[in-house]
Amino acid sequence: MILDHLDLNKNDFNTSLRPVHFFRTPTKVFADLYVSSITEVNEKAQSFSTQVTLVIGCLNEFTRWNSKDFCGISSFSLPKDMFWTPDIGIIESIKTEFAIKESPYVQMVSLGIIVSSDTLAVTTACKMNLHRFPFDIQSCTLTLQSSIHFIHELIIEPYSNASSLTFNSQNAFQTQGEWELIDINMTKYNNSILWDTRAQLKYQVTIKRRPLLYVINFMLPVFYFLVLDVASFFINVEGGEKLSFKVTLLLAISVLLLILNDMLPSTAEDIPLIGIYCIVVFTLIGISILETIFVNFLMDRGAETKSVAPVETTAAVTGKDDSTRNLGIPLDTHVDRIEEQSCFLDLLKQTLTELRAACQELSRQNQQEKTSLCWTRVAKIIDVTFLVLYLICIVTFFIVLGITWFP
Secondary structure (H helix, E strand, O other), rough: OHHHHOOOOOOOHHOOOOOOOOOOOOOOEEEEEEEEEEEEEEEOOEEEEEEEEEEEEEEEOOOOOOOOHHOOEEEEEEEEHHOOOOOOEOEEEEEEEOOOOOOOOEEOOOEEEOOOOOEEEEEEOOOOOOOOOOOOEEEEEEEEEOOOOOOEEEEEEEEOOOHHHHHHHHHOOOOOEEEEEEEEEEEEEEEEEOEEEEEEEEEEEEEEOOOOOHHHHHHHHHHHHHHHHHHHHHHOOOHHHHHHHHHHHHHHHHHHHHHHHOOOOOOOOOOHHHHHHHHHHHHHHHHHHHHHHHHHHHHHHHHHHHHHOOOOOOOOOHHHHHHHHOOOOOOOOOHHHHHHHHHHHHHHHHHHHHHHHHHHHHOOOOOOHHHHHHHHHHHHHHHHHHHHHHHHHHHHHHHHHHHHHHH
């Protein structure tokens, strides 16, 4: 009955032209876009893959009826190919050939509105700002626009408000992966193309990354390496294990930097804070290794000074025992006494010479020990001073990084 009343059996006219009585009258299209899942966000390719449900209601001036005249029937379904439908598409889409579920039916409403609902798995281009990765919030735009109809022929209007779209999308959200849907905002926009203007309806989808996986698998290990580097200052320098331990930490940071390079795009405008975090930690450990090398050099210098062999001195002079023995021989003559006194003076002179040499050697050894202790003391002072400055730099860096990362 309703089909005969609306002359829908003659569908050639209904499917070929816009459903308006006057050609200059623009067709109003009401649209809603719901995000049901986020399948992939590719930071390197700057792409955003989602599953969306696109609900489009088209105002048809030839399909209006009074429900009271037809037993209260206000809506029913008919095949989609019986009506003219607007060519509304997502202009940011770069791949839509997979997982398209297009309904073969439309819903007719007595007010003259034909409603169609399609589920699409689309991949769109999305410019991402990864400065605060992995604590970042991204906004991707999905723009609905007709490919051939200009604004004087087709007008796109939102059917639901932003809060309703966000609430329904969050309730229908099917995945609990890396990304969380925050909100969906919409904006009407007129896009000027060549000689005419086309109506657009822009949906801005705001999503937030769940950073727990990156914190556990990436950020905490880097922080632990830095803590171990600070703890390595309490390792004995003389053993040589301290330097090898620090070099191992530096190599571990290098491996994590290679992993980070595979995750982030190379065309990012701003350096991600996580990259600054890793580079600064890498630099701090590198400076710590240089300080350890310098301290080892000072300690080795002190050890070399201490291990220098003392200069051998002459213990006695040839004939010493004979002279001493000769002192015990009694002399009767005056000449023998003079010779005895001369030998005694020579022996005394030799003893004084030996005593002076022994004092000089003892002084030289004391000087060497003082020099060795001086090198060791300087090395320890440098090591303690560097540790204090190192801790101050680490605390300052983390405070500045936290303020920047979590404003």
